[in-house]
Amino acid sequence: MHKDITILQAAHLPEKTERELHEAFDIIHFPKDHDEGMRLLAEQGSKIRGIAVRHAHIDKAMLDAMPALEIISSYSAGLDGIDVEAARARGIAVHNTSKILAEDVADLAVALAVSVTRGTVRGHDFVRDGSWENGGTFPLGRSLRSLKTGIIGLGHIGSAVAKRLQATGATVAYQGPRKKPVDVAYFQTATELAAWADLLIVTCPAMPETIGLIDQSVLDALGPDGFLVNISRGTIVNEPALISTLARDGIAGAGLDVFGKEPHVPEALRKDPRVVLSPHMGSGTRETRQQMGDRLVEALLEHFSNR
Known part of the structure; x- marks a missing residue:
């Protein structure tokens, strides 16, 4: 386990995935209000090393507030809410679940x-x-x-x-x-x-x-x-x-x-x-949604286990 590693959870995730994240890492939840979230990052962003995300907007200003960030693990296939270019320019690993x-x-x-x-x-x-x-x-x-x-x-x-x-x-x-x-x-x-x-x-x-x-x-x-x-x-x-x-x-x-x-x-x-x-239900099966959650956690665990 990596309880000494702080992960920002910027997503509502399946119950099993939430439990596994909390068992493995020190979790900080990003508030729904963006301004409140930026205040949280101003206070605690320096210790955040990973992000678990779903549809949240992760822009350059947020990334700059997390100087120790190493990895972004996305529950979804799309990365359109994430400034991938800014992340990769800093050497931050970006993972999704498209496969x-x-x-x-x-x-x-x-x-x-x-x-x-x-x-x-x-x-x-x-x-x-x-x-x-x-x-x-x-x-x-x-x-x-x-x-x-x-x-x-x-x-x-x-x-x-x-x-x-x-x-x-x-x-x-x-x-x-x-x-x-x-x-x-x-x-x-x-x-x-x-x-x-x-x-x-x-x-x-x-x-x-x-x-x-x-x-x-x-x-x-x-x-x-x-x-x-x-x-x-x-x-x-x-x-x-x-x-x-x-x-x-x-x-x-x-x-x-x-x-x-x-x-x-x-x-x-x-x-x-x-x-x-149809209501954006492409990945909407019990089996795939759980596998997506499992992969989100696995990407974080694999990244920090190799450190």
């Missing part, structure tokens, strides 16, 4: 893709409201395996999505900051990928270069028969552009697990029957 949650997030991506292309949610309502029994005709959907699918970002999650889609027989390509040594077609820009694709799935992390990446030009390139799925971060898709594109039938539909200002979801998206919505 652990990749499989469950990929499952949801495929589920959303099937839902939006086959109309499964609308089909559910069609049966439930009696339309089928009353002689209604449900419209035909699209075959997932027949759709050329472009993946934005081929990291742990994107690779897991590609594997699932290839198993259906779908043709897959990807876009990212650099070409990887994989047997999947590569496009240099999101717009070029969207012009090729029938279905575009966003799996890349939110970084300055990806915020707003799926803009009007990408949506226009995807076209009126194209579908969009986003299981990454809401900020990667230009939400107003998506809403206006749907309003003029510029794309065929969207499956969205994430939104620009969660938990707020614009009414235009909530009421559009071509849009399938």
Whole structure:
């Protein structure tokens, strides 16, 4: 155990994870109020050597208040709330859980893709409201395996999505900051990928270069028969552009697990029957959430055991 090592807990974590952190380290909790938190760091920041974080904002000012900081361990896959560049410039190790949650997030991506292309949610309502029994005709959907699918970002999650889609027989390509040594077609820009694709799935992390990446030009390139799925971060898709594109039938539909200002979801998206919505639940299984907590603690223990 490392009870002589102080960790800043800037996250609400599963009960087992909280218990293991408290058993292993000296824990300081970061208050919900940011100003109060900065006062705490002014008093105790000099002894903090690690951070356990989830969605909290960790900026350069906070990092500067912790001169002994060695490691940031994140419960989530995304690091968009953390000034990673400032952390790494100081030699601070930054860990996340993207590899652990990749499989469950990929499952949801495929589920959303099937839902939006086959109309499964609308089909559910069609049966439930009696339309089928009353002689209604449900419209035909699209075959997932027949759709050329472009993946934005081929990291742990994107690779897991590609594997699932290839198993259906779908043709897959990807876009990212650099070409990887994989047997999947590569496009240099999101717009070029969207012009090729029938279905575009966003799996890349939110970084300055990806915020707003799926803009009007990408949506226009995807076209009126194209579908969009986003299981990454809401900020990667230009939400107003998506809403206006749907309003003029510029794309065929969207499956969205994430939104620009969660938990707020614009009414235009909530009421559009071509849009399938889920409440940022990509990693939301009991098994994965606990594994994420276990990995957060393991990263801290491994780091300080090697010191």
